[in-house]
Amino acid sequence: MAPTVPPPPPPTLVIAGASGDLTRRLLFPAIHRLVADGLLPIDTRIVGYAIDELTTGQFLDRLRHGVEEHGGGLDQRAWAALSANAAYVRGDLTPDAVEALAPHTTGPSVFYLALPPTLFGPAAAALADAGLAAERDGNWRRLVVEKPFGTSLDTANALQAQLLAGWREEQVFRIDHFLGKETVQNLLVFRLANRFVEAIWNNASIAQVQITAAESLGLEGRWRYYDQAGALRDMLQNHLMQLFAVTAMEPPSVWEGETLRQHKVDVLRATRGPTADNAGIWAVRGRYTAGTVQRPGEPEPVAVPGYREEPDIPPDTGTETYAALRLEVDNWRWQGVPFHLRSGKRLGGDLTEIALQLRPAPRLHFERTASIDPGADNDVGEDGSQWVVLRLRPDETIEVHAVAKRAGLGMALERITLTATDHEAAAADYSAYEQLLVDLVAGDRGLFVRGDEALEAWRICQPALDAWAEGEPTPYTAGSEGPEPPLGFFEPGLAPWRPVAPPPSADAARVR
Numbered sequence: 001m002a003p004t005v006p007p008p009p010p011p012t013l014v015i016a017g018a019s020g021d022l023t024r025r026l027l028f029p030a031i032h033r034l035v036a037d038g039l040l041p042i043d044t045r046i047v048g049y050a051i052d053e054l055t056t057g058q059f060l061d062r063l064r065h066g067v068e069e070h071g072g073g074l075d076q077r078a079w080a081a082l083s084a085n086a087a088y089v090r091g092d093l094t095p096d097a098v099e100a101l102a103p104h105t106t107g108p109s110v111f112y113l114a115l116p117p118t119l120f121g122p123a124a125a126a127l128a129d130a131g132l133a134a135e136r137d138g139n140w141r142r143l144v145v146e147k148p149f150g151t152s153l154d155t156a157n158a159l160q161a162q163l164l165a166g167w168r169e170e171q172v173f174r175i176d177h178f179l180g181k182e183t184v185q186n187l188l189v190f191r192l193a194n195r196f197v198e199a200i201w202n203n204a205s206i207a208q209v210q211i212t213a214a215e216s217l218g219l220e221g222r223w224r225y226y227d228q229a230g231a232l233r234d235m236l237q238n239h240l241m242q243l244f245a246v247t248a249m250e251p252p253s254v255w256e257g258e259t260l261r262q263h264k265v266d267v268l269r270a271t272r273g274p275t276a277d278n279a280g281i282w283a284v285r286g287r288y289t290a291g292t293v294q295r296p297g298e299p300e301p302v303a304v305p306g307y308r309e310e311p312d313i314p315p316d317t318g319t320e321t322y323a324a325l326r327l328e329v330d331n332w333r334w335q336g337v338p339f340h341l342r343s344g345k346r347l348g349g350d351l352t353e354i355a356l357q358l359r360p361a362p363r364l365h366f367e368r369t370a371s372i373d374p375g376a377d378n379d380v381g382e383d384g385s386q387w388v389v390l391r392l393r394p395d396e397t398i399e400v401h402a403v404a405k406r407a408g409l410g411m412a413l414e415r416i417t418l419t420a421t422d423h424e425a426a427a428a429d430y431s432a433y434e435q436l437l438v439d440l441v442a443g444d445r446g447l448f449v450r451g452d453e454a455l456e457a458w459r460i461c462q463p464a465l466d467a468w469a470e471g472e473p474t475p476y477t478a479g480s481e482g483p484e485p486p487l488g489f490f491e492p493g494l495a496p497w498r499p500v501a502p503p504p505s506a507d508a509a510r511v512r
Contacts, residue, residue, distance in 0.1 A: 008108070009107035009108060009139070010041045010043040010044055010045055010085075010107065011040075011041065011044055011045070011107070011108050011109065011110060011441050012044075012045040012046075012047060012104060012105050012107060012108070012109040012110070013031065013044065013045065013046050013047070013109075013110045013112060014047045014049060014101055014104070014105060014109060014110065014111045014112065015027065015028075015046070015047070015048050015049065015112045015114055016049045016050070016093075016111060016112065016113050016114060016115055016123055017049075017050055017113065017114035017115040017116075017119075018048030018049055018050045018059065018088070018114065019048070019050040019051075019052040019054065019059070019062070020050070020114055020115075022114045022146070023048070023063075023066070023114050024062055024063065024065070024066035024070070025066060025069075025070045026070070026431070026433050027112065027114060027433060028046070028063045028066055028067065028071075029066055029067050029070045029071030029072075030071075030431055030433040030434045030437055031044070031046065031082070031437065032063075032067045032071055032074075032075065032078055032079065032082060033071060033072075033075075033430070033434055034434055034437060034438060035075075035078040035081065035082060036075035036077070036078035039434075039438055040437070040438070040441060042077075042078070042081045043081060043085060044081075044082065044085065045085040045086070045087075045104070046063075046082055046085065046086040046087075047086070047087050047088075047089060047101065047104045047105070048086070048087070048088040048089070049088075049089050049090075049091060049098070049101060050088075050090065051090065051091070051092055052090065053090060054088055054090065055088065056086060056087055056088040058088075059086070059088035060083050060086055063082075063086075064079065064083075067079070087104055089101060089104070093119060093122050093123045093126045094126055095126050095129035095130040096130075097126075098126045098127055098130045098132065099130040099131070099132075101127075101130075101132060102130070102131070102132065105132060105141075106139070107139050108139045108140045108141075109132075109139070109140075109141055109142070110142045110143075110144060110440060110441070111127055111132065111141070111142070111143050111144065112144040113143070113144060113145050113146065114146065115146075117146075117148050117150075117151075120145050120146075120159060120162075120163075121158070121159050121162035121163065122162075124143055124145075124162060124163050124166060124167060125162055125165065125166055127143070127166070128165070128166020128167060129166065133166050133167050133171065135171075140171075140443065141171055142171055142172075142173055142440065142443075143163070143167050143171055143172050143173065144173045144174075144175060144440065145163070145172065145173070145174045145175065146175050147174070147175065147176055147238045147239075148229065148233060148234075148237070148238060149174055149238070149449070149454040149458075150454075150458065151228075151229070151233060152458065152462060152465065153455070153458040153459060153462040156454055156455055156458045157455065160451050160454070160455065163451070164451070169450070169451055170445075172451065173440055173445065173448045174448055174449040174450075174451070174454060175436055175448065175449075176238050176239060176242050176448075176449050177432040177433060177436065178238075178239040178242050178243060178392075178432070179242055179246075179432070179436070179447040179448070179449075180431075180432030180433065180434075180435035180436040180447055181392055181396075181432050181435075182396055182430075182435075183390055183391065183392045183396045183397075183398075184242075184243065184246060184392070185435075185447075186390070186396075186398070187246060187247065187354065187390050188246065190390070190398060191251075192251055197388075198251070200358070201333075202333045202334070203333065203334055203335055203336050203337045204359075205358055205359055206337055206356050206357065206358060206359065207337070207357045207358065207359045207493070207494055208337060208338050208339070208340060208356075208357045208490075208491075208494045208495070209244075209247060209248075209337065209338075209339045209340070209354070209355070209356050209357075210340045210341075210342075210353075210354075210355045210356075210357070210497065210498055211240050211243050211244055211247070211339065211340070211341045211342075211353075211354050211355075212341075212342055212343070212351055212352065212353055212355070212497075212498065212500065213235055213239060213240055213342075213343040213351075213352045214342075214343070214344060214347040214348075214349055214350060214351045214352070214482075214500035215343075215344070215345050215346070215347060215350055216293045216294060216295055216346065216347060216348070216349060216350050216479070217295070217345060217346070217350075218288075218304060218307075218310065218345055218346050218478075219310055219313075219345075223310060223311070223312050223313055224312075226319070227313055227314070227317055227319050228319075229319075230285075230319045230320045230321070230323070231285070231320050231321055231322055231323035231343050231344055231345070232285070232320065232323040232325075232461060232464060232465065232468075233465075234343075235323070235343035236323050236325060236341055236342075236343055236461060237457055237458060237461045238449075238454075238457065239343075240341045240342075240343060241268075241341075241457040241460070241461070242264075242449070243354055244271075244327065244339055244341060245264040245267055245268055245453075246264065247339075247354055247356075248267045248271075248329055248333075248334055248339065249263040249264050249266065249267045250263050250266065250267070250333065251263075255446075256446070257444050257445040257446030257447075257448075258445065258446075260446045261445065261446065261448075261449075261450045261453060264450075264453055265450065265452055265453050265456060267329060267331070268453060268456035268457060268460065269456055270329050270330050270331045271327050271328070271329050271330075271456075271460055272327065272328045272329075272330060272460075273325055273326075273327050273460040273461065273463065273464070274325060274326070274463045274464045274467065275463050276463060276466070276467065279463055279464055279466075279467035279468075280467070280486065281326075281486050281487075281488045281489055282325065282326040282464075282489070283323075283324070283325055283326075283463075283464035283467060283468070284322070284323070284324040284325075284342075284474070284483060284485050284486065284489065285320035285322060285323050285324075285464075285468055285473040285474065285483075286320060286321065286322035286323075286344065286473050286474045286475065286476045286482055286483035287306075287307050287308075287319070287320055287321050287322070287472075287473035287474070287475060287476070288306060288307050288321050288322070288344075288345065288346040288475075288476055288477070288478045289306040289307075289475045289476065289477055289478065290303070290304065290305050290306045290309065290477075290478060291303075291304060291306075291346070291477040291478030291479040291480065292304065292478065292479045293346055293348070293478055293479040294348075294349075294479070294501075301479065304346060304478050304479075306478070307319070307321050307345075307346075318468075318472065318473070319473075320468065320473040321344060321345045321346065321473070322342070322343070322344030322345070322347075322473070322476060322482045322483060323342065323343060323344070323464075324340065324341065324342035324343075324482075324485065324489075325340075325341045325342075325460075325461070325464060326338055326339070326340055326489055327339040327340075327341065327460065338490075338491060338494070340489070340490070340497070342482065342497065344476075344482050346478040346479065347479070347480065347481065347482055347500045348479050348480055348481055348499075348500050348501045349499070349500040349501030350393060350394055350500075351391070351393060351394070351500045351501070352391070352392040352393040353389055353390060353391040353392060353393075353498075354389070354390045354392075355387050355388070355389045355390075355498055356387065356388045356389075357385050357386070357387055357494065357495055358385075358386045358387065358388065360385075360386075385401075385495040386401050386402055386403065387399070387400075387401040387498075388400055388401075389401065395421060396421065397419060397420065397421045398419070398420045398421075399417050399418065399419050399420075400417070400418040401415060401416075401417050402415070402416055402417075402418065403415055403416070404416045435447070436448070481497065481499065481500055482497075482500075485497070
């Protein structure tokens with residue numbers, strides 16, 4: 001009779017900074033949902049660690065309120081299991097203090113740094129110095145770091161050195177939650193599983209790529225962080241750079257985490273961004289002034305102050321609330337195709353998308369075709385441009401914008417939109433954190449950022465920050481499309497920025 005193989009020990013999730021907002025609003029509701037759905041073991045252990053004077057009971061009360069408010073309500077079976085296996089440990093980020101976690105982490109363990117970015121390095125060092133990074137008896141140890149990964153190329157290099165002084169790169173999981181979004185993963189499937197898509201995914205068919213993350217919201221209480229960061233550090237250096245890398249990378253030979261990450265690093269290394277000489281054209285910054293915005297869920301536009309008039313913002317702040325970069329990739333696939341990335345607050349809509357403008361087809365002289373109605377208008381838009389669009393927000397959608405014959409007599413043309421949406425998919429209501437937590441426990445690093453990947457992203461962005469050390473951001477009215485790009489940002493013949501608040505699609509034929 002074959003010997004019985006004992007089940008693996010349950011994972012322990014240690015949350016450093018467990019009394020903070022990230023744990024209550026996002027992290028624990030995701031853990032609770034995964035346990036309720038059977039995607040994490042029912043006996044998963046939660047250990048909260050923070051400086052606050054809390055009992056385990058008080059810690060659990062905070063977690064329960066977070067699930068009820070942000071997680072769709074309690075699953076009684078999951079909550080009973082999680083609360084029975086939870087503990088709270090009080091302490092600071094010194095090796096002697098964090099050593100108190102050792103009795104709780106005898107099995108496979110995750111150390112999740114839900115901390116301010118300035119504490120990532122000291123926390124990683126303290127855990128390692130206390131011996132908690134050591135893997136013994138087959139029990140793995142993993143360290144999770146939230147973005148931002150530094151505030152400049154120099155600080156990112158320093159953070160990398162701190163992390164790797166006590167942890168192996170294979171143990172470090174840098175979270176960028178954009179990589180956990182359904183549409184980002186679907187981008188790879190849509191591109192690589194469809195021959196007709198991969199055949200056009202190159203400079204022979206694509207004229208430009210626009211990657212947008214637009215918000216109508218302002219600071220929403222995050223002024224202390226945001227005024228130190230700005231739009232480029234907050235969004236472009238991490239989230240949008242990841243969308244860019246996934247869009248531009250070469251097809252991987254296998255669907256495996258390290259292969260995916262290496263392909264992203266390869267394309268980042270081949271990328272040119274702003275320089276000291278061209279930053280005035282290739283890097284655009286702006287700051288919103290007073291205006292009106294249509295907030296999500298609000299029936300009417302509301303008046304909002306300018307950034308400098310926001311509560312607590314220093315009147316002499318130099319922070320940008322809008323940033324745009326032009327990038328080019330020096331490789332065979334993308335030579336000559338500009339990538340335009342932008343993100344901003346208090347814009348005229350809420351939109352996150354990757355849009356690829358197709359090169360026009362050879363001209364076909366439809367206007368010379370014999371027609372019963374030769375005077376018919378060809379409604380194909382101002383520039384007739386055609387797009388492939390992968391939208392992450394407000395809905396997760398793939399669109400192909402094309403041209404077809406308008407129904408009726410005569411040879412009149414119109415723009416049509418072919419749409420695939422994922423609203424009704426069973427997994428559509430999982431958050432990015434849930435996807436990333438499943439991969440974290442499984443040890444799949446494909447959707448996490450490697451150290452050299454983060455440093456390459458900083459290499460691309462740092463010259464823009466250096467150029468912005470002087471001068472002021474260009475003002476733009478809240479509720480608008482943002483500042484106008486300088487001459488040369490878009491090459492002649494390319495479509496300008498797509499609107500952040502697209503007109504209703506009822507004007508175009510929609511085929512589902």
